[in-house]
Amino acid sequence: MKAIDIIHNPFKNKGTAFTKEERKKLGLIGTLPSDVQTIEQQAKRVYDQYKIRPDGMQKRKFLMEVFNTNRTLFYYVLSHHIEELLPIVYDPVIAPAIEQYSEIFMLPQEAAFLSIDDTDEIEESLKNAADGRDIRLIVVTDAEGILGIGDWGTNGVNISVGKLMIYTAAAGIDPSQVLPVSLDVGTNNETLLNDPLYLGLKHKRVTGEKYYDMVDKFVKSARKLFPEVYIHFEDFGRDNATKILDKYRNDIPVFNDDVQGTGIVCLAGVLGALEISGQKLTDQKFLTFGAGTAGMGIANLLFKELKLQGLSDEEARKHFYLVDKQGLLFEDTEGLTPEQKPFVRKRSEFENSEELTDLEAIIKAVKPSVMIGTSTTPGAFTEGAIRAMAANTERPIIFPISNPTKLIEAMPNDLLKWTDGRALIATGIPVQATEYKGVNYEIGQANNALIYPGVGLGVLAAKAKLVSDEMISAAAHSLGGLVDTTKPGAAVLPPVKQIHTFTQTVAKAVCETAIKQGLADDSVKDAEAAIKAIKWEAKY
Numbered sequence: 001m002k003a004i005d006i007i008h009n010p011f012k013n014k015g016t017a018f019t020k021e022e023r024k025k026l027g028l029i030g031t032l033p034s035d036v037q038t039i040e041q042q043a044k045r046v047y048d049q050y051k052i053r054p055d056g057m058q059k060r061k062f063l064m065e066v067f068n069t070n071r072t073l074f075y076y077v078l079s080h081h082i083e084e085l086l087p088i089v090y091d092p093v094i095a096p097a098i099e100q101y102s103e104i105f106m107l108p109q110e111a112a113f114l115s116i117d118d119t120d121e122i123e124e125s126l127k128n129a130a131d132g133r134d135i136r137l138i139v140v141t142d143a144e145g146i147l148g149i150g151d152w153g154t155n156g157v158n159i160s161v162g163k164l165m166i167y168t169a170a171a172g173i174d175p176s177q178v179l180p181v182s183l184d185v186g187t188n189n190e191t192l193l194n195d196p197l198y199l200g201l202k203h204k205r206v207t208g209e210k211y212y213d214m215v216d217k218f219v220k221s222a223r224k225l226f227p228e229v230y231i232h233f234e235d236f237g238r239d240n241a242t243k244i245l246d247k248y249r250n251d252i253p254v255f256n257d258d259v260q261g262t263g264i265v266c267l268a269g270v271l272g273a274l275e276i277s278g279q280k281l282t283d284q285k286f287l288t289f290g291a292g293t294a295g296m297g298i299a300n301l302l303f304k305e306l307k308l309q310g311l312s313d314e315e316a317r318k319h320f321y322l323v324d325k326q327g328l329l330f331e332d333t334e335g336l337t338p339e340q341k342p343f344v345r346k347r348s349e350f351e352n353s354e355e356l357t358d359l360e361a362i363i364k365a366v367k368p369s370v371m372i373g374t375s376t377t378p379g380a381f382t383e384g385a386i387r388a389m390a391a392n393t394e395r396p397i398i399f400p401i402s403n404p405t406k407l408i409e410a411m412p413n414d415l416l417k418w419t420d421g422r423a424l425i426a427t428g429i430p431v432q433a434t435e436y437k438g439v440n441y442e443i444g445q446a447n448n449a450l451i452y453p454g455v456g457l458g459v460l461a462a463k464a465k466l467v468s469d470e471m472i473s474a475a476a477h478s479l480g481g482l483v484d485t486t487k488p489g490a491a492v493l494p495p496v497k498q499i500h501t502f503t504q505t506v507a508k509a510v511c512e513t514a515i516k517q518g519l520a521d522d523s524v525k526d527a528e529a530a531i532k533a534i535k536w537e538a539k540y
């Protein structure tokens with residue numbers, strides 16, 4: 001290999017840290033400045049440069065340069081400053097980076113770009129992008145529902161890249177074993193279609209059979225080329241997310257982060273909140289505001305949990321109230337999705353069912369104790385609605401988790417004010433602790449990023465054949481007991497700064513459950529040892 005190929009390969013490059021011996025052996029003599037640096041010195045240089053960049057996007061662009069040049073150094077810096085850098089490489093700054101992808105494009109970041117216009121090239125494309133690497137984990141998106149910002153076509157590849165960064169920084173997944181994938185099926189985003197710089201296919205989204213055939217071809221080619229690969233689906237549209245998950249989940253290890261990852265982090269958050277309030281899950285009434293991919297993923301996981309706690313199917317269903325664009329969802333509501341149908345209510349339960357299209361009126365009629373917002377509607381949790389909720393519930397559990405920041409249903413400081421400090425809150429984006437009447441309230445981050453890296457590490461360590469409901473439930477429960485709930489203002493979830501530790505906890509729970517269920521590879525007997533064996537560290 002030529003010197004230039006080594007220095008320009010982010011998996012191999014060590015930059016100024018190549019030792020004298022390595023420089024000699026690799027033909028790098030004279031291609032670098034003389035001083036040989038340690039990774040600590042390089043990291044200081046990177047971090048100092050990062051600090052002087054003026055805003056989130058500039059900081060992100062700078063970090064992407066490091067990512068493009070030297071993966072080990074990038075992950076060293078990212079994992080040492082995870083709390084500070086997470087919002088830059090991931091949500092919320094990832095949102096404008098996706099919107100501007102075509103304009104600021106520099107390098108394809110070793111992603112695989114699959115085109116619906118050339119489906120016979122899918123296998124070849126995956127192979128080229130992997131470039132001989134042993135791929136164990138794929139994050140794939142068709143970008144129809146990027147966060148809450150909608151359809152971003154091939155620009156959405158950034159979410160695959162960003163989610164994978166967190167896998168490595170939080171859980172120690174080997175970055176040379178991952179592959180971001182963009183399924184380019186076209187876009188319905190007019191801004192992109194009219195943008196001469198747009199880098200994706202310039203036609204409307206292909207749907208129906210042709211679309212599902214492409215997804216299938218991708219899944220089959222990926223499993224053929226990389227027989228153990230675990231496939232994480234991200235930000236597919238509402239009509240496809242659960243459908244695709246259900247198609248594959250009984251055969252191969254797959255995960256839909258918006259459905260399952262969000263379900264796990266919200267269940268963990270609700271359990272954390274109930275630890276603080278001292279209440280029981282089976283006594284709660286759940287209102288999901290936004291009954292789409294994430295909202296139904298959350299409702300379904302809470303529903304399964306109620307059943308695990310002894311409730312019958314029928315009893316458990318009674319605990320749920322779904323609200324979507326149409327208002328409270330009833331049996332006769334037009335446009336129900338297959339996921340929503342099992343959870344709808346009867347009009348006869350309410351005297352004023354016709355009026356239940358407005359959140360405040362719904363809250364007054366339903367009296368929920370838990371409300372989770374995945375509606376992509378900023379400010380939807382109004383003062384009136386929240387005061388109405390607080391009037392019926394001592395410790396209302398309120399999670400406005402729509403992303404990015406501009407779409408959040410309410411900000412924690414308002415929720416605390418409107419409930420006189422009684423609300424138990426978690427948000428999707430990171431929010432600083434906030435003071436109210438002398439108490440410092442820590443705000444838990446109910447973002448699936450707290451969960452999916454640990455789930456993935458557990459699945460990969462187990463070499464799991466499938467991702468079962470039991471593994472999902474074990475992940476949600478494993479976060480319990482990590483927060484000191486006796487402290488006034490305690491968060492409902494553990495803080496991001498502890499992500500390295502609790503990711504291990506989640507991974508162990510997932511891997512142990514796989515072993516117990518006979519879903520792990522026969523060679524895997526001890527979860528902790530299996531996790532340790534695959535953990536990658538950012539060092540030369």
Ligand SMILES: NC(=O)c1ccc[n+]([C@@H]2O[C@H](COP(=O)([O-])OP(=O)(O)OC[C@H]3O[C@@H](n4cnc5c(N)ncnc54)[C@H](O)[C@@H]3O)[C@@H](O)[C@H]2O)c1
Nearest residue numbers: 147148238290292293294324325374375402403428447448
């Ligand atoms: N924090 C997390 O970990 C996390 C995870 C997944 C999704 N999310 C966020 O949740 C939001 C939704 O994501 P999704 O994947 O479920 O999208 P989705 O499109 O599948 O679902 C959104 C739902 O909200 C409904 N909706 C729109 N306007 C509404 C209104 N005014 N009132 C009530 N409902 C309304 C839509 O009809 C749809 O059913 C996004 O902002 C996303 O960023 C957060």
Ligand SMILES: O=C(O)C[C@H](O)C(=O)O
Nearest residue numbers: 091147148258403447448
């Ligand atoms: O990406 C995130 O921040 C969480 C989630 O997957 C989302 O779609 O909003």
Ligand SMILES: [Mn+2]
Nearest residue numbers: 147234235258
């Ligand atoms: Mn998502």
